[in-house]
Amino acid sequence: MDDHSTAGLSSETDAATGARLGRRRFLQLAGGAAAVGAVAWRGRLLLPEAAVAADLPPDLALGGTDGWMYLPPTPAIPPFHPDVLAPDGLTTYIFGFRNVTGMTTLQRSAQKNHAQHSAPLFWVDQFDPDHPVDFRVQLTNLGLALRPDLFDAHTVHWHGFRNVIPFFDGEPSGSVAVPSGRSFTYVYRPRDPGTYMYHCHVEDVEHVQMGMTGLVFVRPLQDGNTTLYPSGRYLYNDGDGSTGFDREFAMFLSEVWAEAHWADAHIQLPEWSDYQADFTLLNGRVYPDTLAPNGSIDPFHPVHDADGDLIAPAGHPNLKYQPHSSLVTCQPGERVALRFANLGFREQAMSLAGIRMRVVGRDATPMRGRDGTDTSYETETLNIGPGESYDVVFTAPAHTGGSGTSGQGYDTYLLYNRAYTRSNNLAPGGFGGQATEVRVHPAGALSPQQYPNEWAVQ
Template sequence: MNASSHDRHPQIAGGAALPDPRMGRRGLFRVIGGAAAVGGVAWAGKFLEPETAVGAAGPPDLYLAGTDGWISLPRTPAIAPFHPDVLAPDPFTTYIFGFRNVTGMTDTQRLAQKNKAQHSAPLFWVDQFDPANPQDFAVQLTNLGLALRPDLFDAHTLHWHGFRNVIPFFDGEPSGSVSVPSGRQFTYIYRPRDPGTYMYHCHVEDVEHVHMGMTGLVFVRPLQDGQSLGGFTRFMYNDGDGSTGYDREFAMFLSEVWAEAHWADAHIQLPEWSDYRADFSLLNGRVYPDTLAPNGSIDPFHPVRDAGGDLIAPTGHPELQYQPHSSLVRCNEGDRVALRFANLGFREQAMSLSGLRMRVVGRDATPMRGRDGTDTSYETDTLNIGPGESYDALFTAPTFSGGSGSSGDGYDTYLLFNRSYQRANNLAPGGFGGQATEVRVFPPGTVGPQQYPNDWGV
């Protein structure tokens, strides 16, 4: 989905914002009349112009809010006194910082989302910038503050990890760009020229804020989308031959929870980050078997919410209200399936697709092609994904065998899991409880077309 074309300008609403003079170049900027300004000129996205010439910003394509909230992780094994957190409102267990999609909300609805962050952060995507039809993509960020910790008045930013063309002003790294204080907002402008899978996160107090959950996945669709190549109309890259085409796509975002750190932020304590040890390994913000539960609202451009703007819990799972992204892969025999992996935990992970081979066609938003066009893609059943890395992989769903291995449920089951045993099961009694999900292959024509990534196509 692409944005409509607007002349947009970076803006912090609510009057003049005084920068922290200790923050390097950030101290050079002040905010006057809604535009970032240096002396008597203002930044208009491409050049400096007189303040009086800067017009009002158009509506953003996406509007995110930074705040705190609660999610649910397995109550066993208990990690006294850190997990489950005694402050957690039922049915939740774990305190987080995070983002929420507040696009299209009224001011009243938006303010009511404080303490209702989700994990992982809202997935979103954007079309590659087309010079023949130039359209920028704008993401507005507001800082709602922390309900449980009003004493923590940290600013927030949105850093698009790996984005190659962003100017420092929109980079989100706080020593060289603008940070958003509590109660303010700022609009980031992007021209995404390189297709592939990326991630984004807050870059203020980044060890803490990343680990606490201010992290999400974003990808850029190639200009080639919509063409018919190799029997496909959707692609991961501009391959020219359909080799990265797919029928369905699923995002797989890897993160971690160190229970003590989350408890410490909830209880006005200071974690010692050099003692870091992850207790839970999450896939799309959930652990197995919750990874198989239905989606909540995922499509960021057509969100489904209640009358107050709050997230609606997936059917039958009130505890997953703020963990809306399912990881279950549903496909028909013969479908080519795209898997977009991104890791914003602090450890390397080894994601394995049991019984199937994946073809890796991209890494870190870079197609597996040499400078001379040589195909450097490769097949594997396991991806070793370091912190901050992303991989784009494809597999073709095999012939439906009659439901073997799935108790006669009408589909074949293949396991996608972390090969590190403790990260796949978290030592939870009675089940896995870690980075694991299933690929379910149905007979031809059973699963309907996808409306958005991770959609089950029912």
């Protein structure tokens, strides 16, 4: 076993007796072997801390299930969209992850049929060898409410995570897949800062398209150093403050093929070679819904009702299961970090009109040569392939008096997909695709940002 992960096993079979080896018995065996630094089990050496990994509480708990989301009813794509089975105010059947951190057993079980898209955004600190702390994600497979005939297992695959041992990789042919009604804890030692994605890797073409996808990033050890950049917040361990920022926003790109979602809801089999993206989404929404407020997006302190269900963003009950806003707010002179990740099946071209973006990282790798040469570059458009991520920084321009509506007094810049059909989904009026706004407010109008994607308007 390498030192990038520790094992999180709840039970196995005793090789000597053939009986089930429970946690307590396993811990007893591990404790008795502590003097020699490891325990031999099934012919393998396990580090002492491996014995207790599953018994430590998770840092984040996710539930895998199905549910419904909202997309504009136009353009209508009969009979696939809107789906006649959808509850009032919703249109599209999905699979997805829900944040069930801190819930009671009863609340957690009630989240079946309450999946969200995109999956909960979360972040972790880079592993510090001087203060070693592992990060644990527990996945509970809640099952599918609309399709009880399916017994799909689920996994969490941290896309691009370096040196993960196969046991925690989430690729089902080489690691553990979680059956319906069961739980499993993944243990990580994230050594490389940057922006990543995660998704279910069981029948991944279907499960990714159906919505079991999300964004995760690793904060560098350099965080907290205010001598390099005043905020003490960075994308990478740059050593010079070049990746420092004041505000950060996640931009997760995904797609919906309406026929595939309809087919899963109506017990039909889509032909995946016919794939076409009818809707392209930004943080699980389409424009102008991308500008609507956030729901609960702090992964470690989730907000929910007494039953554990999500609370809809203010004024937008139809976005109850799409809690992530894409609206970017900032003040003149502030440095803004944008974390892009694409888990659709097509290349996207995200453009920020009127503001130059500096690309400082790609696929969780800083733009630096082996000799330290700075290879970052400025651009107005990012071509993002499927499975790729980009970290960019821009400096908010001067405030010019405001182009906002209703006397808001902010300047507006458009962040959108330059591919015409991706930016508007061919909907009437040009609405409905991967587009949002960057709003530059007057100095002093915004409070400090507490967590990613927070608007922070005073």
